Amino acid sequence: MAAAGCFTAALLSLAWSWADLTVSAARAPENPKRLSQMTRQRWREAFDRLYQARALDPLNARYAAELGRHYAWLSWRSGGVEDAARPYRWRSSAAYAEAIGHRPSWGYAWANYAEARLMAGAAGEQTRVALERALTLAPWETKTQTKSLLVAFSVWDDLSEGQRAKVAATLRRALLVGDDLDLVLRLAVHAGKARLVESMLTPGRQRQLLHRIIAQSGR
Numbered sequence: 458m459a460a461a462g463c464f465t466a467a468l469l470s471l472a473w474s475w476a477d478l479t480v481s482a483a484r485a486p487e488n489p490k491r492l493s494q495m496t497r498q499r500w501r502e503a504f505d506r507l508y509q510a511r512a513l514d515p516l517n518a519r520y521a522a523e524l525g526r527h528y529a530w531l532s533w534r535s536g537g538v539e540d541a542a543r544p545y546r547w548r549s550s551a552a553y554a555e556a557i558g559h560r561p562s563w564g565y566a567w568a569n570y571a572e573a574r575l576m577a578g579a580a581g582e583q584t585r586v587a588l589e590r591a592l593t594l595a596p597w598e599t600k601t602q603t604k605s606l607l608v609a610f611s612v613w614d615d616l617s618e619g620q621r622a623k624v625a626a627t628l629r630r631a632l633l634v635g636d637d638l639d640l641v642l643r644l645a646v647h648a649g650k651a652r653l654v655e656s657m658l659t660p661g662r663q664r665q666l667l668h669r670i671i672a673q674s675g676r
Contacts, residue, residue: 495534503527518560525552525569532576546577564595568604580612585620588612592623602631603640610648629657639666646670 495503507527511520525548532545550573556566568591574584588608595601609616609624616624631641632654645654651671658664 500531516559518556518563518566521552521556521559522563522566522569525549525556525566525573528552529569529573529576543577546573549573550577550579562594564591564593564598565601565604567591567594568601568608571608572604575608575611580615584608585612585615589620589623592620592627596627597630597634599631599634599636602627602634603637603644606631606641607644610644610650613648613650625653625657628654632657632663638663639670642667642670646674 504524504527507520507524511517511524514520528545528549532542532549550570553566553570553573557563557570560566567587571584571587571591574580574587588605591601591605592609605627606624609620609627613621613624628641631637642654645651646667651667655664655667658667
């Protein structure tokens, strides 16, 4: 029995290792210019490998999230044509929902799920709940902060006072860390939330950057 158990564990370990290698080979480049140069054949190969990895290790939340990310990238590659992009956004949303099912405490997956739903045109209660989970579960994670703020600024008028307070706290943390300061400020200006952000900025470089972005946007 012990030998059989060891053999099973070895097979699982081999399958998971192969799944990791498969995902590494499948991952599309994150650089926007290189993404735009991906051929249809390259995309097909990437998705084939991702689905193969998920089949080898179906309970791995990371593989489902990778699928979600690739479908999101594919929607951006649609050139802003809504009818072409929306099916990919829904597939992205479904993949992130799967990732959350495997790992409910993963704030990054919740933030991406909220973003995918928002981009698909579903800015309802389910999206706001996902946003709140992301804000609660990963308050200091930079990528989660940025995704969460994008969603929050877009649905601000529908948020409760408690949810707005959580967004404000996340915004303060993002400004304090400053890793994505330029992007956070651009998101705020685009969403018409420059005044909300300005009250949290330190005098000097941060406010100068905000005013420069406002001037560039013409708002």
